[in-house]
Amino acid sequence: MEKRAVDAARLSPRLKPEARQTSQTNSLSVRVWRGAEEGAYQTYEVPRLEAQTVLDVVTYIQRVIDPSVSYRFSCRVGVCGSCAMNVNGQARWTCRTHVEKVAADGRLEIAPLSNLPVIKDLVTNMEQFFDKWARARGRFNGALTRNDDFARVMPDSPKRQQVDAGIECIGCGVCYSACDVVQWNPDYLGPAALNRAWTLHNDVRDISHVERLAAVSGDAGCHACHTHTSCSERCPKQISPTIGIAGLKRAVLAAAIDGES
Amino acid sequence: MRVRQQVWLWLAQRVSAAVLAVCIVVHLVTMIYAVRGGLSAAEILARTQGNYAWFAFYTVFVLAVSIHAPIGLRTVLAETLGWRGVVVNMLTLALGITSALAGMRAVLGVFS
Numbered sequence: 001m002e003k004r005a006v007d008a009a010r011l012s013p014r015l016k017p018e019a020r021q022t023s024q025t026n027s028l029s030v031r032v033w034r035g036a037e038e039g040a041y042q043t044y045e046v047p048r049l050e051a052q053t054v055l056d057v058v059t060y061i062q063r064v065i066d067p068s069v070s071y072r073f074s075c076r077v078g079v080c081g082s083c084a085m086n087v088n089g090q091a092r093w094t095c096r097t098h099v100e101k102v103a104a105d106g107r108l109e110i111a112p113l114s115n116l117p118v119i120k121d122l123v124t125n126m127e128q129f130f131d132k133w134a135r136a137r138g139r140f141n142g143a144l145t146r147n148d149d150f151a152r153v154m155p156d157s158p159k160r161q162q163v164d165a166g167i168e169c170i171g172c173g174v175c176y177s178a179c180d181v182v183q184w185n186p187d188y189l190g191p192a193a194l195n196r197a198w199t200l201h202n203d204v205r206d207i208s209h210v211e212r213l214a215a216v217s218g219d220a221g222c223h224a225c226h227t228h229t230s231c232s233e234r235c236p237k238q239i240s241p242t243i244g245i246a247g248l249k250r251a252v253l254a255a256a257i258d259g260e261s
Numbered sequence: 262m263r264v265r266q267q268v269w270l271w272l273a274q275r276v277s278a279a280v281l282a283v284c285i286v287v288h289l290v291t292m293i294y295a296v297r298g299g300l301s302a303a304e305i306l307a308r309t310q311g312n313y314a315w316f317a318f319y320t321v322f323v324l325a326v327s328i329h330a331p332i333g334l335r336t337v338l339a340e341t342l343g344w345r346g347v348v349v350n351m352l353t354l355a356l357g358i359t360s361a362l363a364g365m366r367a368v369l370g371v372f373s
Contacts, residue, residue: 184340218267219339249271256268 028103030057032069033111036118041109042066054087054094054102058110058122071122078236081172085122086111091177093236113177115190129173129190136193136221137212142205151205162202166195166244168237175231175241187220191231191241194222198244201251213252222248262350270332277329284322309371316372323364331357 026048031041044061055073062069073083078096085094088102088109102108116124144151153160175191176182182190189197197216200206216222225245232240295304309315331353338344338353 181340214264218264219262221264223268223271224336252268253272256265256272
């Protein structure tokens with residue numbers, strides 16, 4: 001028990017030593033998914049600390065209680081997007097989710113992201129998620145070379161503003177996990193890939209607009225979206241893929257009327 | 262089914278939904294108005310027989326339903342039961358044609 005207390009303090013370097021002692025007023029009951037597609041929840045008792053994030057909780061479990069728990073994280077500060085998990089039923093970045101915000105009754109249920117194959121415990125295989133970015137032609141394709149002058153894009157131009165609205169996506173998979181349509185239609189490209197396609201569609205330097213619109217159309221593309229807006233509600237970056245998907249629908253329609261796709 | 266066809270199906274469903282929104286309001290208001298003094302076949306036929314305006318209205322209504330419902334059902338079957346492909350496309354197309362024929366038979370029945 002003493003070792004656990006010491007480790008808990010080490011894992012919360014933001015707190016002064018005396019604060020660590022006084023803040024540990026109770027404990028959390030944490031259910032963690034163990035296994036792959038088949039598995040079960042295992043319950044752990046974790047000391048409750050001030051300013052404790054859900055990632056702190058998982059880290060404590062893995063380093064102090066059960067080293068066999070697998071999870072994924074990197075930056076711990078909301079930059080990399082690798083620590084996304086389902087916390088009490090909602091997809092979140094665990095590093096930016098304070099326990100006090102989601103576990104008022106002292107209970108946490110932590111599961112891997114939905115709509116992705118589970119490799120082990122809290123780790124998902126994100127291959128299909130990124131493959132869909134490629135299918136949506138999520139790669140910039142410009143016409144200029146290093147010998148050309150810089151393209152000039154006015155920051156206040158309408159297209160650049162549309163790009164700005166969606167460009168901060170870091171590919172964490174929260175929107176993909178929250179999307180009902182992905183669950184119902186495994187071929188659906190999903191909010192993140194479509195948001196990426198929308199930002200490139202508004203990039204005036206890109207020359208693959210027609211091909212990209214064809215790639216994001218139809219039953220597996222933007223037209224499958226039911227506008228539930230779960231992606232926009234859950235996005236930790238406050239991006240609205242829903243707006244981008246609606247924009248793609250309009251762009252596809254305009255292209256179809258013009259006979260471009 | 263080609264992506265281009267899927268896009269046109271999507272558009273057809275949206276346009277037919279907009280038409281249905283108007284048709285349903287007119288239909289409901291007419292029903293509420295018509296049953297004030299009791300509902301009878303004679304009263305309905307007196308309103309619709311030989312009336313080209315009602316004939317045109319219910320023709321549009323039937324066609325909008327026949328376009329909208331099968332496309333929606335195709336999506337529902339795909340998303341809830343995982344039924345996709347040519348067979349489902351043909352089944353829902355048959356449903357649309359059947360709806361249109363049966364609906365137009367009813368429209369003609371109260372017109373002529």
